[in-house]
Amino acid sequence: MLPLRTQSILATVAFLLAVTSAYPQARTLSVSPIRFQPAQEQRVALVIGNSAYADAPLRNPVNDARALAGELRRIGFKVTLLEDADLPKMFAAIRGFGDELRAGGVGLFYYAGHGVQMRGRNYLIPVGAQIEREDEVVYRSLDAGQVLNKMETAGNRVNIVILDACRNNPFARSFRSMSSGLAVMEAPVNTLIAFATGSFWGVYAVSLPIVVPLAQSMGVSLPLSIGAVVSAGAFGSNACFYGDTTVLSAQASGCNLFAHAWTLVPYSVLAAAVSTAVYVALGYLL
Numbered sequence: 001m002l003p004l005r006t007q008s009i010l011a012t013v014a015f016l017l018a019v020t021s022a023y024p025q026a027r028t029l030s031v032s033p034i035r036f037q038p039a040q041e042q043r044v045a046l047v048i049g050n051s052a053y054a055d056a057p058l059r060n061p062v063n064d065a066r067a068l069a070g071e072l073r074r075i076g077f078k079v080t081l082l083e084d085a086d087l088p089k090m091f092a093a094i095r096g097f098g099d100e101l102r103a104g105g106v107g108l109f110y111y112a113g114h115g116v117q118m119r120g121r122n123y124l125i126p127v128g129a130q131i132e133r134e135d136e137v138v139y140r141s142l143d144a145g146q147v148l149n150k151m152e153t154a155g156n157r158v159n160i161v162i163l164d165a166c167r168n169n170p171f172a173r174s175f176r177s178m179s180s181g182l183a184v185m186e187a188p189v190n191t192l193i194a195f196a197t198g199s200f201w202g203v204y205a206v207s208l209p210i211v212v213p214l215a216q217s218m219g220v221s222l223p224l225s226i227g228a229v230v231s232a233g234a235f236g237s238n239a240c241f242y243g244d245t246t247v248l249s250a251q252a253s254g255c256n257l258f259a260h261a262w263t264l265v266p267y268s269v270l271a272a273a274v275s276t277a278v279y280v281a282l283g284y285l286l
Contacts, residue, residue, distance in 0.1 A: 043106045044101060044108070045107070046079075047072070047079055047081050048065060049061040049062040049065025049081075049113065050124075050125070050126065058166055061113045066083075077108065078100075080097065094146060094147055105157060106157060109151075109161045111162070111164065113125060122143070124144055124165070145185070152188035158191070159190060159192070161191065163194070163195050208226065224282055246264070
């Protein structure tokens with residue numbers, strides 16, 4: 001059984017492939033019939049999982065990368081998998097990835113590991129990087145923009161970039177210019193970028209199949225039970241520092257992720273208190 005996180009990423013990839021397969025590569029207006037891409041076009045993926053950091057090791061990236069690489073191979077991708085890669089290995093892999101994309105088809109880049117943003121740019125941290133000063137990040141890590149540049153230069157039909165970077169960067173306390181989370185990236189033509197965040201829609205998908213039959217068996221009000229689950233998801237989406245709503249709102253407003261999340265705490269606590277009182281009262285009345 002694949003981890004839920006890997007299943008979510010695969011579902012995203014499948015959806016994006018289904019959507020983009022309907023679009024021809026040419027972007028100029030034409031009255032001739034649309035020619036769809038051949039089913040045999042190549043699919044190339046570069047998957048990187050970095051876990052073994054000396055100062056701040058991570059548990060999941062290598063396992064996530066292995067699971068995703070296996071599933072991508074199963075659906076027809078030619079996959080290059082890197083585990084705990086240093087900077088030369090990452091750079092060489094991206095160069096080879098770009099060269100392969102020149103033959104056309106679909107390209108997919110996935111990165112799991114530490115990632116930081118500094119002055120509006122995102123940097124992927126290699127294993128073994130000796131970064132002791134803030135200005136060294138640029139030279140001892142990989143600018144995510146290099147991946148986009150390779151894809152744009154290749155000119156293939158469609159590209160997908162998935163950044164599953166840990167948002168607890170190990171330099172946040174030491175380096176003042178670094179912000180939590182990743183910066184917004186402008187995608188080149190025919191390129192789709194996805195950032196992995198916690199999504200509270202999953203609360204409903206996991207909880208409702210359990211809560212509904214449990215409520216029915218206990219004789220509890222079904223509308224009230226469903227409302228409680230929906231309320232919990234809405235509360236968590238706004239109260240969690242790494243929820244999708246918080247991340248997207250902070251990026252859109254251009255402020256620090258934690259600063260934005262702290263501004264929501266008083267409202268979240270007030271909403272939780274009022275909701276608790278209402279649900280307790282309705283529980284006695286219904």
